[in-house]
Amino acid sequence: xxxxSDLYQQVIxxxxxRPRNRGKLPSANRVAHGDNPTCGDQCDVYLRVDGxxxxxxxxxxxxxxxxxxxxxxMTTQLKGKTAAEAEKLYGQFHDIVTTGKEPEEISDxxxxxxxxxxxxxxxxxxxxxxxxxxALKGDPVPATTESHTD
Amino acid sequence: MPTWSTVRDDFPALHQQVNGRPLxxxxxxxxxxxxxxxxxxxxxxxxxxxxxxxxxxxxxxMRATDAFEGARARVAKFVNAAAPEEIIFxxxxxxxxxxVAASWGGVNLKAGDVILLTEMxxxxxxxxxxxxxxxxxxxxxxxxxxxDEGLLDLAQLDRVLTPEVKVFAFTHLSNTLGTINPxxxxxxRARKLGAVSVVDGxxxxxxxxVDVQALGCDFYAFSGHKMGAATGIGALYxxxxxxxxxxxxxxxxxxxxxxxxYESRWKPSPERFEAGTPNFADAVTxxxxxxxxxxxxxxxxxxxxxxxxxxxxxxxxxxxxxxxxGPKAGDRGGLVSFAFKDVHAHDIVTFxxxxxxxxRGGHHCNQPLMKKLGLTGTTRASFYVYNTPEEIDVxxxxxxxxxxxxxxx
Numbered sequence: 357x358x359x360x361s362d363l364y365q366q367v368i369x370x371x372x373x374r375p376r377n378r379g380k381l382p383s384a385n386r387v388a389h390g391d392n393p394t395c396g397d398q399c400d401v402y403l404r405v406d407g408x409x410x411x412x413x414x415x416x417x418x419x420x421x422x423x424x425x426x427x428x429x430m431t432t433q434l435k436g437k438t439a440a441e442a443e444k445l446y447g448q449f450h451d452i453v454t455t456g457k458e459p460e461e462i463s464d465x466x467x468x469x470x471x472x473x474x475x476x477x478x479x480x481x482x483x484x485x486x487x488x489x490x491a492l493k494g495d496p497v498p499a500t501t502e503s504h505t506d
Numbered sequence: 507m508p509t510w511s512t513v514r515d516d517f518p519a520l521h522q523q524v525n526g527r528p529l530x531x532x533x534x535x536x537x538x539x540x541x542x543x544x545x546x547x548x549x550x551x552x553x554x555x556x557x558x559x560x561x562x563x564x565x566x567x568m569r570a571t572d573a574f575e576g577a578r579a580r581v582a583k584f585v586n587a588a589a590p591e592e593i594i595f596x597x598x599x600x601x602x603x604x605x606v607a608a609s610w611g612g613v614n615l616k617a618g619d620v621i622l623l624t625e626m627x628x629x630x631x632x633x634x635x636x637x638x639x640x641x642x643x644x645x646x647x648x649x650x651x652x653x654d655e656g657l658l659d660l661a662q663l664d665r666v667l668t669p670e671v672k673v674f675a676f677t678h679l680s681n682t683l684g685t686i687n688p689x690x691x692x693x694x695r696a697r698k699l700g701a702v703s704v705v706d707g708x709x710x711x712x713x714x715x716v717d718v719q720a721l722g723c724d725f726y727a728f729s730g731h732k733m734g735a736a737t738g739i740g741a742l743y744x745x746x747x748x749x750x751x752x753x754x755x756x757x758x759x760x761x762x763x764x765x766x767x768y769e770s771r772w773k774p775s776p777e778r779f780e781a782g783t784p785n786f787a788d789a790v791t792x793x794x795x796x797x798x799x800x801x802x803x804x805x806x807x808x809x810x811x812x813x814x815x816x817x818x819x820x821x822x823x824x825x826x827x828x829x830x831x832g833p834k835a836g837d838r839g840g841l842v843s844f845a846f847k848d849v850h851a852h853d854i855v856t857f858x859x860x861x862x863x864x865x866r867g868g869h870h871c872n873q874p875l876m877k878k879l880g881l882t883g884t885t886r887a888s889f890y891v892y893n894t895p896e897e898i899d900v901x902x903x904x905x906x907x908x909x910x911x912x913x914x915x
Contacts, residue, residue, distance in 0.1 A: 360860050364853075369914065373848075395852055396868055396882040418882050420852040421912070474856065 367467035371425035376432050381414040390487030390499040397423040401487040408438045422477050427484025439492050446485045453481045479504040508801050514892045516541040527862030530897045535681045535841050535888035536866050537731045547794040551787050559786045574786040577793030584796040586717040587743050594779045595789050598740035599708040600630040602727030607634035609752045617643030620670040625651040626680045629871040631706040656683030656832040673702045678710035679839045682870045686837035693722040713811050715804040718743050735795035739788035749775035756781040811840030814889040818842045818898050841888035849912045851885045861904040
């Protein structure tokens with residue numbers, strides 16, 4: 357199971373078992389829904405945006421370990437960031453899951469590098485992030501990452 | 507001639523490794539593997555007999571037509587239709603049901619009529635009815651499923667089978683639950699009411715003996731690729747009297763007897779419903795698959811499947827935290843769906859693939875059923891003639907490893 361052990365590292369299992377920032381956010385002023393109908397992964401993201409910053413963030417949803425762990429991790433990464441910083445972090449995350457190149461700074465995000473070996477699961481990893489960005493933009497259309505293969 | 511002791515030798519695709527392990531193919535409800543006889547028949551047809559059908563006057567065309575119409579007659583015998591004209595070749599179950607909904611439904615349904623379905627229907631026996639209901643003003647109604655046990659709630663039949671019901675469409679064998687429904691009884695109830703019965707035979711056609719006279723159904727839809735034949739070919743059985751009164755589904759060459767600038771006259775069934783060049787080469791494989799399965803014996807196939815389904819249910823039931831779907835005893839086919847609270851179906855399928863096992867995870871085109879059961883998806887293992895009890899042991903061992911991994915033990 358060595359390739360899969362790379363994919364389902366302890367960080368991912370941990371976030372899946374003990375998700376961070378999970379639940380609705382009563383004070384949210386931006387909300388977005390993410391949905392991959394073919395596989396059934398779902399993710400709601402709640403933001404309280406203060407000025408330009410994400411003051412508070414939470415998520416709720418159901419789906420595979422990759423999608424839920426990624427959403428959980430995403431909330432820890434985006435809390436306190438500006439919209440521009442959030443976009444940049446998503447770009448870096450996208451690179452990691454599609455190329456497998458681990459980031460220079462050691463961070464939990466690097467645990468998702470293994471996803472690149474399983475292209476069918478890239479959309480699972482990016483769903484929560486996509487929903488978060490939609491929430492930031494105030495985009496009412498539910499996010500879906502079903503076309504994400506690279 | 508196939509024999510049960512050598513059946514695995516007949517299927518070339520089974521003999522390969524996946525991730526360094528022998529392939530354990532348990533995704534037959536999605537598609538079956540093809541026996542050498544079917545693969546060879548397709549190659550031979552293209553090598554020797556290939557020409558367009560429609561009764562051309564040269565040698566190859568006559569051979570192609572004989573092969574094509576021979577396959578139709580063979581399929582008619584396979585389901586005990588009254589005549590080959592009652593077999594319409596289609597792309598598969600989905601197209602067959604769309605044909606009935608659009609053509610029969612289009613002229614026979616109106617506002618106030620009810621289309622009766624069940625809560626366990628596959629999207630292909632659901633969405634076509636939603637479409638025609640919107641067009642005609644007819645309404646949908648559902649016969650409920652009992653819950654995890656996955657049986658039709660027959661106690662509700664009297665309540666749902668009212669005089670407004672004009673068509674009753676149901677599955678013979680559920681692709682998620684494994685339930686084998688009492689099709690003959692349901693068709694009889696429909697007939698008593700004067701309603702038309704439409705049976706989704708996608709999962710049953712290759713796994714159970716199918717006799718449309720004994721079932722008393724008006725329409726029976728099925729796919730070739732779920733019974734060892736090529737993809738892209740299937741059939742609709744329809745009662746002759748009903749077919750004769752139905753307008754065309756698609757228009758084009760081959761289904762007309764006369765074309766003028768503004769009007770055309772239609773041929774009778776089956777040509778009326780086969781517009782354009784038919785999928786004649788793949789239709790030939792459908793006939794060959796019928797021969798292959800009958801040589802194994804369909805009663806024996808049904809018993810083989812039921813035994814594996816029951817064995818899998820028993821062996822899986824001891825896994826901690828497992829939620830099993832479908833009948834525990836009684837009429838179950840060779841497939842089992844299950845779910846774990848803390849491990850998602852997709853993670854299970856990915857890990858099982860590492861062990862060479864092919865499973866399927868998700869909603870299995872049964873989203874309404876999943877909603878009713880409070881699930882987002884299940885993992886499904888589905889068996890066929892070449893699967894063995896040992897493969898079930900491989901599956902259980904893999905699941906034990908997966909559960910251990912996710913529990914952090």
